[in-house]
Amino acid sequence: MELTKNKSSASFVGIIMLDTTFPRIKGDIGNPATFSFPVQYRVVNGASPERMVIQADKSLIQPFIEAGRSLIKEGAFAIATSCGFLALFHRELTQALDVPVFSSSLLQVHMAQSIIKKNQKVGIITARKESLTRDHLAAIGIEQYPLAIIGMEKAEEFSSVFIKGKSTLNTDKCQQEMKTAALKLKELNSDIGAIVLECTNMPPYAKIIHTATGGLPIFDVVTMINTAHSTLLHI
Numbered sequence: 001m002e003l004t005k006n007k008s009s010a011s012f013v014g015i016i017m018l019d020t021t022f023p024r025i026k027g028d029i030g031n032p033a034t035f036s037f038p039v040q041y042r043v044v045n046g047a048s049p050e051r052m053v054i055q056a057d058k059s060l061i062q063p064f065i066e067a068g069r070s071l072i073k074e075g076a077f078a079i080a081t082s083c084g085f086l087a088l089f090h091r092e093l094t095q096a097l098d099v100p101v102f103s104s105s106l107l108q109v110h111m112a113q114s115i116i117k118k119n120q121k122v123g124i125i126t127a128r129k130e131s132l133t134r135d136h137l138a139a140i141g142i143e144q145y146p147l148a149i150i151g152m153e154k155a156e157e158f159s160s161v162f163i164k165g166k167s168t169l170n171t172d173k174c175q176q177e178m179k180t181a182a183l184k185l186k187e188l189n190s191d192i193g194a195i196v197l198e199c200t201n202m203p204p205y206a207k208i209i210h211t212a213t214g215g216l217p218i219f220d221v222v223t224m225i226n227t228a229h230s231t232l233l234h235i
Contacts, residue, residue, distance in 0.1 A: 011038075011075045011076065011077040012037070012038035012039055012040045012075055012076055012077070013035070013037070013038070013039045013040075013076065013077070013078050013079075013080060013225060013228065013229060014039070014040055014041075014042065014068065014071030014072065014074075014076030014078065014079045014080070015029060015030075015039055015040070015041050015042070015071075015079075015080045015081065015082060015225075016041075016042055016044060016064055016067045016068055016071070016079065016080070016081045016082065016086075017030060017041050017042060017043045017044065017081075017082045018043075018044065018047045018048065018049055018052060018082050018083050019043055019044060019045055019046055019047045019048055020048070020049065020165065021165060021167045022161045022162060022165065022166065022167055022168075022169060022201075023167075023168070023169045025169070025171060025204050026204065027203045027204030027205075027206075027222065028200070028201055028203065028204055029080070029082050029200040029201075029203070029221050029222065029225070030082060030200075034203070034222060035222075035225065035226075035229075037229050039225075040071060040074065040075075040076065042067040042068075042070055042071050043067075044060065044063045044064055044067050045063075046063075047060050047063065047064070048165070049083070049127075049162060049163050049165065050163070050164075050165075052083050052085050052086070053083070053085050053127055053128055053131050053163060054128065054131055054163075056085070056088055056131070056133075056135075058089075060089075061089050061092050061093075064081070064086070064089060064093060065092070065093065065096040065097065068093060068096070068097045068101070069096075069097065072097060072098060072099055076099060077099055077232055077233070078099055078100050078101075078102060078228050078229070078232055079093070079097055079099055079100070079101045079102065080101075080102040080103070080221065080224070080225050080228070081093075081102075081103050081104070081200075082200050083104075083199075083200060084104040084105050084106055084126070084127075084198035084199055084200060084221070085104070085127075085131065085132070085136060085198075086103045086104055087103055087104035087106045087107070087136045087137075087139050087140045088135060088136045088139050089103065089139070090103040090104065090107075090139050090140050091139060100228065100232065102224055102225060102228050103140070104140065104198070104221075105196060105197060105198060105200065105219060105220050105221040105223075105224050106124070106136070106137075106140055106142060106196060106198055107140055107224065108196055108219040108223070108224055109122050109124070109140075109142040109145060109147070109196055109219075110141070110142065111219070112193075112194040112195075112196055112217065112219055113145050113194075115193075115194065115217065116193030116194050116217075117193060119191060120191050120192065120193030120194075121145070121146045121147060121148050121189065121191055121192055121193065122145060122147055122148070122192070122193070122194050122195070122196060123147070123148045123149070123150070123185045123186070123189060123192040123194070123195040123196070124147055124148070124149045124150070124195070124196050124197075124198055125150055125151075125152065125178070125181055125182060125185060125195060125196075125197050125198065125199075125202065125209075126149060126150070126151050126152070126198040126199060127151065127152050127153070127158075127159075127162060127163060127198065127199040127201075128151050128152070128153045128159075128163060129149055129150060129151025129153065130151065130153070132149060132151070132198065148185060148188070148189035148192055150181055150184060150185040150188075152177065152178075152181055152199070155174075155177035155178075155180075155181065156173075156177070157169070157170050157173040157174045157177055158174050158177050158178070161174070161201075162199065162201045171204070174205070175204075175205050175208055178202060178205040178208065178209060179205070179208050179209065179212050182195065182209040182212055182213050183212055183213070186213050186216075192213075192216065193216070193217075194216055194217040194218075194219065195209065195213065195216055195217070195218050195219070196218075196219045196220070197209075197218065197219065197220040197221070200220075200221040202220055203220040203221060203222040203223075206218045206220050206222075
């Protein structure tokens with residue numbers, strides 16, 4: 001049930017994982033080499049991307065809580081998750097767990113909106129636009145912002161791997177799909193001042209998106225967890 005990173009007697013960031021088989025390249029939340037500090041993983045068996053993203057299956061809340069409690073018992077000083085759609089369960093997780101919970105990279109929408117001009121908006125690139133509902137946004141208090149959202153559901157490689165569960169990944173093709181989506185998002189919304197990547201499999205492509213969009217600030221789950229680590233430990 002557990003994926004492990006560098007064993008250490010020190011405390012660590014605990015990461016609750018969906019049950020997947022696709023590759024976790026460096027930059028992905030599921031690759032421990034992504035981080036410069038200890039992380040430890042707990043997979044929630046049966047928690048597929050389909051159940052979380054498409055079905056928004058509330059029966060997963062308790063298994064997620066139990067996974068978080070297990071990680072805390074082993075020394076986690078913060079909890080993150082491997083799916084941005086867990087924003088929907090943010091309040092349940094924060095109430096049940098006794099450490100700070102960073103459920104979704106979408107929590108950074110607050111910060112992103114605060115650093116740009118009043119007449120600009122935050123763009124979101126999500127795994128599946130239709131599934132990112134007002135309920136998800138309201139659960140973390142960002143429903144009031146004038147967001148511009150684009151989904152990756154029509155991107156062949158991305159969707160076949162990260163939503164449908166294909167076990168191999170063509171990183172070059174996925175990178176091009178991410179770049180295309182970012183450029184389309186900006187083309188349709190010239191007033192975008194920052195972008196948040198909802199999906200935790202997107203950070204490997206953040207740099208190319210940053211460059212392609214003319215240097216826009218790009219927030220993702222890795223920037224969030226890095227901030228969480230420095231905020232909570234101050235080292």
